[in-house]
Every structure is written in structure tokens, then in C-alpha cells.
Amino acid sequence: MAEPLLQVRNLETYYGPIVAIRGVSLDVHAGQIVTVLGANGAGKTTILKTISGVMDPQKGTVLFEGRPIQKMNPDKVMRLGISHVPEGREVFPFLTVQENLAMGAFIRHDRAGIARDTDMVCDYFPRLRERFKQPAGWLSGGEQQMLAISRALMARPKVMLLDEPSLGLSPLLVKEIFEIVLRVNREQKTTILLVEQNANVALNVADFGYVIEVGRIVMEDTGPRLLEKDDIKEFYLGLKEQSARGGRRWKKRKTWR
Amino acid sequence: MPRRHTERITSPAATTVGRITTTGRRLPGEGGLTEVLQLLVNGLAAGCIYGLIALGFVLIYKATEMVNFAQGDLLMLGAFAAYTYIGLFGLPYWLGFILAVLSMAIFGFTLDAVVLRRVIGQPQFAVVILTIGLGFIFRSAATLIWGPDIRTLGTPFSNSISQFGPIVIPDVNLSIIGGTLAISGVMYGFFRYTKLGVAMQAASQNQLAAYYMGIPVRLVFSLIWAISAGVATVAGILLAPVSLIDPSTGFIAIRAFSAAVLGGFTSLPGAVLGGLIIGVIEQFSALYLDEGFKDVAAPVVALIVLAVYPQGLLGQRQRKRV
Structure with missing residues (x-):
């Protein structure tokens, strides 16, 4: 396989004296959807923030198209082609949907292309077209998530970093959004690095997955194979064969999903 | 106070007799509709100045969550800059006007880039003390450079009046109202329709x-500081023929501060509206209420409005859904 589009090597990032990720390495190949799974506080968001330049790593490198981008300013990283959809959407509440999308295309100057892409994201998420002139703060949580993804797509990124898009959304909406994420990946050839707690939906769309626990990668494999692993089934999917330990399975469960 | 109030209603003539007429106190309606309109226009003119200064407060506060207590001193420096170009160098008024605004915009930009950027994210009191300190520095610098004397700025509007029916309006006031309308229009268009303007709003709403x-x-x-200093300069130049220029000119900003609070402190239209309200109230209270009320009336009204609408008149209510 060709050289990965995005390579993270031995990354260590701290919040003050507290270590958030300790020596994480992962590869994202062009065109793939790669997911990072983990519980609260495992360090998933920190990985994305370090890649997009909001946080600086103490050690390690992030290579994008072969060049180091760690410690670069977030707006520079963005201009290289990495868009970040932050946890909790972070839309601009008093700007309209239209203006939010225009801000997503802030670094671009091709009017025709921007208009085309605005149409494109509205085709993916027709509800944004209905709410086009409304302030983003008036949208529901699901619509804000759609807007946040669309806004990131407006920059025509090579890689999109998606931070917990399922957070706080109904299972139906999560399904809808992930279907579109998959379509974007296939149709726009956008490489996606997806961070999730919801292992089931994430592994169903992902080509490759990493499992992270307290700042370290403890497991990595292709999406379908991870879905088959017993630990994943037990701790992240909440499934377990009845026979093994009988009725006590709930005591072992680590997440609610 | 109630006593005097009833007195006035029952026997207006009796109350006016005992008063010192030179203070200009009068009774509502005594001068007729003309007087009321006259006061209204004067109040609007004063209010426009407050509104422009309040715009500067709000712009900076919205973007950086800093309260810039040196805003009035930026106005003072702007007026002195215009005085330097027009009065000392003898440039034409409009050229001097534009040069002064540009110089102050550059000054505001540099001020942010060099000094104020460092305190972003620091505790609020550090910012407050820093901007108050900057105000002192600006006033001292102005005294050192231009001296403590009062300066006048000759403008095309000085010493002329316009008559609209029975109402006589000094052209200076017209220039203030016109200038404020122009600035408000430009700002509205800029923040609404230009990419940079929308980006400024975006950066204020969610920095990350x-x-x-x-x-x-x-x-x-830094650009927002530049705009803010530029608007303060426009206010300073428009105000110059009325209040003259000296290093303490900037203290007018204290009254503009209540205008900004009244408008909600996060709303640009609110800042102008608050300014107008304060200006009009001051004019009317100066004429119809006892001496001393002029300075108190506006803050009192601001307090009452805030008690009823804690968000201010046009303050943005954060509506966030999870």
C-alpha cells in the first residue's frame, strides 16, 4: 500500500501535568474511514486536537502527506486540507446556516465552486436547505451536527476529523448521519478519521479501527474483524454469549451501548 | 421631590418664579412643540456620539470579552490627530479626517497586536486595570505632545445653522447625526455582507x-481594534466643534458606557439605540429637571431598564441546544 496520507507517530500530549495520550501511533490511508474507539477520557478527542493543531504534543510527530504538521497553527493545518468537526458541533450560533457554511469555505476564493459545494451539502442534508436563513443556534442537535459536518466539507478537505458525531443524538439520527458520512467518503473521496464511543455504528462504516484505553492503543484491526473480537463485543457492543458466565454479564459491561 | 412635582402641575407660574432662570430649567410644554423637537434633535446628536463610543465598547467586548476602558481616550487621541492634520499641518478638512481615522485604525491594530493580545484569557481584572492604565498613559501622552490647553478644530459645519420650519439646528449637530447614520450603515453592510465581516462575527461567537x-x-x-479605534476617531472629530479638544475629552466615554450597557453590551444596534436614549434623556432632564439631574438621569434610566430587562434592550440571548 502507498504511504499513509496521515501518520501519527508516538504522540504524547499533556493537559498541564496530566498526560492525555501516551505514545499513540496510527495510520490513515487515503480514501479510508479510520475510527478510534474508546471510553470517556481515553484520549480520543486529544488525538484529533493534536492533529488539527489546537493542542501541541510534547513528543512525537504528525505527518500529513509526508510533512510534519505537529505544532502548526490550526488555521495553517486547515489550509493544508484537514477539516475538524469538533465534539459538541461548535456551530456559530448567531450566524445563519448559510453564513456558517460560508465560513467553512473561508479559505476558498472560487465563488462558483463554493456555490456548487453549498448545493452539494444541502443535497446530502436536505434539512439544512429548509433552515438555510435561520440562525444555527435555533437548529436541533441533530441539525447542528449536520451543519458542523457540512461546514467542514465546505473547505473541500482531504481529511475530515470527526469527533463523536453521535453524541447526544437519537439512534435514528445517528444512523442517518453515518449513512451520509459513508456516502461522502465514497462519493467525494474524503478520507475520514472518526472518533467514537458508539462502536457499533463506527465499526460498521470503518475500514480500519483502533481501540484506545487511557491514552494507549490497545487493539487495532480492520473494521469487520474488530466487530468479531470478543473484547469489543463485550465491552463496546454490550453483547456476550449467554453461556459463558450466565446471567452475570451486566456486571462486566463497561459501557451502556 | 413629590412636593415639587405636584406644585408644578397645580401652579406652573408660581414654581418658575422662585427659580434661578439662568439654569434654563423650564416646564414641559412651556416652549411648545418646537422646543420639544429642538431638544429631541439636540439629544439625538449627543446620543449619536454616545452611540459611536458605545459601538467601540461593544465591538471589542463581543470579540475579545475585554471591556476597553481606554475607549474614550482613543476618541481623544483621534480628535488630537485630526487637530494635528487639519489645524497644525493645514490639510483640508476631509483629507485630515480620513488621515486621522486611518492613523488611529493603525494605532488600534498595533495596540492590540503588541499589548492587548497578551492579556486575552487572563483574569478580567487584569484586562480592566490594563485598559484603565492605558487610558492614563494616553492622557499623559496627549498632554506631553499637545499640551494641556484646549484646542479648537475648524470644520465646514462650525458656526452655521440650518432651519427646518421653526426648528433651528446647528450644522455641527447635523454632521454628527449624518456621520453616525453613515457609520452605522457601513458597519451593518460590512458585518452582514462581507466575508471578513461575517468572519469577525464568527470569531466573536466561537473562537475555537x-x-x-x-x-x-x-x-x-486586531482588525476589530482597528475598527473600534477608527469609529472612536470619527466620534472624536464630529464632537470636536461642540466640546473642543483637550486631554480630558475622553471622559465622555463614561456616559457612553451606560449607553452600551443599556443596549445589552453585545449588540451593535443596541449600542447606538442606547446612546440615542441616553442623549435624549440628558437633554430633556437638563431643561426640565433640577440642576444635577442631567448627569444622573441617564444612569438611573439605564438601571431601571436593566432591572426589567437584565439582557439590555437588544442583548443577545444565548440559545444553545444540546
Whole structure:
């Protein structure tokens, strides 16, 4: 396989004296959807923030198209082609949907292309077209998530970093959004690095997955194979064969999903 | 106070007799509709100045969550800059006007880039003390450079009046109202329709997300300081023929501060509206209430309004759904 589009090597990032990720390495190949799974506080968001330049790593490198981008300013990283959809959407509440999308295309100057892409994201998420002139703060949580993804797509990124898009959304909406994420990946050839707690939906769309626990990668494999692993089934999917330990399975469960 | 009030209603003539007429106190309606309109126009003119200064407060507060207590001193420096170009160098009024605004915009930009950027994210009191300190520095610098004397600025509007029916309005006041309308229009268009303007709003609303969009947030903040200093300069130049220029001119900003609070402190239209309200109230209370009320009336009204609408008149209510 060709050289990965995005390579993270031995990354260590701290919040003050507290270590958030300790020596994480992962590869994202062009065109793939790669997911990072983990519980609260495992360090998933920190990985994305370090890649997009909001946080600086103490050690390690992030290579994008072969060049180091760690410690670069977030707006520079963005201009290289990495868009970040932050946890909790972070839309601009008093700007309209239209203006939010225009801000997503802030670094671009091709009017025709921007208009085309605005149409494109509205085709993916027709509800944004209905709410086009409304302030983003008036949208529901699901619509804000759609807007946040669309806004990131407006920059025509090579890689999109998606931070917990399922957070706080109904299972139906999560399904809808992930279907579109998959379509974007296939149709726009956008490489996606997806961070999730919801292992089931994430592994169903992902080509490759990493499992992270307290700042370290403890497991990595292709999406379908991870879905088959017993630990994943037990701790992240909440499934377990009845026979093994009988009725006590709930005591072992680590997440609610 | 109630006593005097009833007195006035029952026997207006009796109350006016005992008063010192030179203070200009009069009774509502005594001068007729003309007087009321006259006061209204004067109040609007004064209010426009407050509104422009309040715009500067709000712009900076919205973007950087700093309260710039040196805003009035930027106005004072702007007026002195115009005095230097027009009065000392003898440039034409409009050229001097534009040069002064540009110089002050550059000054505001540099001020942010060199000094104020460093205190972003520091505790609020550090920012407050810093901007108060900057105000002192600006006043001292102005005294050192231009001296403590009162300066006048000759303008095309000085010493002429316009008559609209029975109402006589000094052209200076017209220039203030016109200038404020123009600035408000330009600002509205800029923040609404230009990419940079929308990006400034975006950076004020969610700094982190603005970084994610590739918006150069620091540059944007410095530009906001530039705009703010430029608007203060416009206010200073428009005000110059009325209040004259000296290093303490900037203290007018204290009254503009209540205008900004009244308008909600996060709303640009609210700032102008608050300014107008304060200006009109001051005019009317100066004429119809006892001496001393002029300075108190506006803050009192602001307090009452805030008690009823804690968000201010046009303050943005954060509506966030999870």
C-alpha cells in the first residue's frame, strides 16, 4: 500500500501535568474511514486536537502527506486540507446556516465552486436547505451536527476529523448521519478519521479501527474483524454469549451501548 | 421631590418664579412643540456620539470579552490627530479626517497586536486595570505632545445653522447625526455582507470553531481594534466643534458606557439605540429637571431598564441546544 496520507507517530500530549495520550501511533490511508474507539477520557478527542493543531504534543510527530504538521497553527493545518468537526458541533450560533457554511469555505476564493459545494451539502442534508436563513443556534442537535459536518466539507478537505458525531443524538439520527458520512467518503473521496464511543455504528462504516484505553492503543484491526473480537463485543457492543458466565454479564459491561 | 412635582402641575407660574432662570430649567410644554423637537434633535446628536463610543465598547467586548476602558481616550487621541492634520499641518478638512481615522485604525491594530493580545484569557481584572492604565498613559501622552490647553478644530459645519420650519439646528449637530447614520450603515453592510465581516462575527461567537475554519483569529481581533479605534476617531472629530479638544475629552466615554450597557453590551444596534436614549434623556432632564439631574438621569434610566430587562434592550440571548 502507498504511504499513509496521515501518520501519527508516538504522540504524547499533556493537559498541564496530566498526560492525555501516551505514545499513540496510527495510520490513515487515503480514501479510508479510520475510527478510534474508546471510553470517556481515553484520549480520543486529544488525538484529533493534536492533529488539527489546537493542542501541541510534547513528543512525537504528525505527518500529513509526508510533512510534519505537529505544532502548526490550526488555521495553517486547515489550509493544508484537514477539516475538524469538533465534539459538541461548535456551530456559530448567531450566524445563519448559510453564513456558517460560508465560513467553512473561508479559505476558498472560487465563488462558483463554493456555490456548487453549498448545493452539494444541502443535497446530502436536505434539512439544512429548509433552515438555510435561520440562525444555527435555533437548529436541533441533530441539525447542528449536520451543519458542523457540512461546514467542514465546505473547505473541500482531504481529511475530515470527526469527533463523536453521535453524541447526544437519537439512534435514528445517528444512523442517518453515518449513512451520509459513508456516502461522502465514497462519493467525494474524503478520507475520514472518526472518533467514537458508539462502536457499533463506527465499526460498521470503518475500514480500519483502533481501540484506545487511557491514552494507549490497545487493539487495532480492520473494521469487520474488530466487530468479531470478543473484547469489543463485550465491552463496546454490550453483547456476550449467554453461556459463558450466565446471567452475570451486566456486571462486566463497561459501557451502556 | 413629590412636593415639587405636584406644585408644578397645580401652579406652573408660581414654581418658575422662585427659580434661578439662568439654569434654563423650564416646564414641559412651556416652549411648545418646537422646543420639544429642538431638544429631541439636540439629544439625538449627543446620543449619536454616545452611540459611536458605545459601538467601540461593544465591538471589542463581543470579540475579545475585554471591556476597553481606554475607549474614550482613543476618541481623544483621534480628535488630537485630526487637530494635528487639519489645524497644525493645514490639510483640508476631509483629507485630515480620513488621515486621522486611518492613523488611529493603525494605532488600534498595533495596540492590540503588541499589548492587548497578551492579556486575552487572563483574569478580567487584569484586562480592566490594563485598559484603565492605558487610558492614563494616553492622557499623559496627549498632554506631553499637545499640551494641556484646549484646542479648537475648524470644520465646514462650525458656526452655521440650518432651519427646518421653526426648528433651528446647528450644522455641527447635523454632521454628527449624518456621520453616525453613515457609520452605522457601513458597519451593518460590512458585518452582514462581507466575508471578513461575517468572519469577525464568527470569531466573536466561537473562537475555537473559527480557528477550525482557518480564520486567522488573532488578525481578526486586531482588525476589530482597528475598527473600534477608527469609529472612536470619527466620534472624536464630529464632537470636536461642540466640546473642543483637550486631554480630558475622553471622559465622555463614561456616559457612553451606560449607553452600551443599556443596549445589552453585545449588540451593535443596541449600542447606538442606547446612546440615542441616553442623549435624549440628558437633554430633556437638563431643561426640565433640577440642576444635577442631567448627569444622573441617564444612569438611573439605564438601571431601571436593566432591572426589567437584565439582557439590555437588544442583548443577545444565548440559545444553545444540546
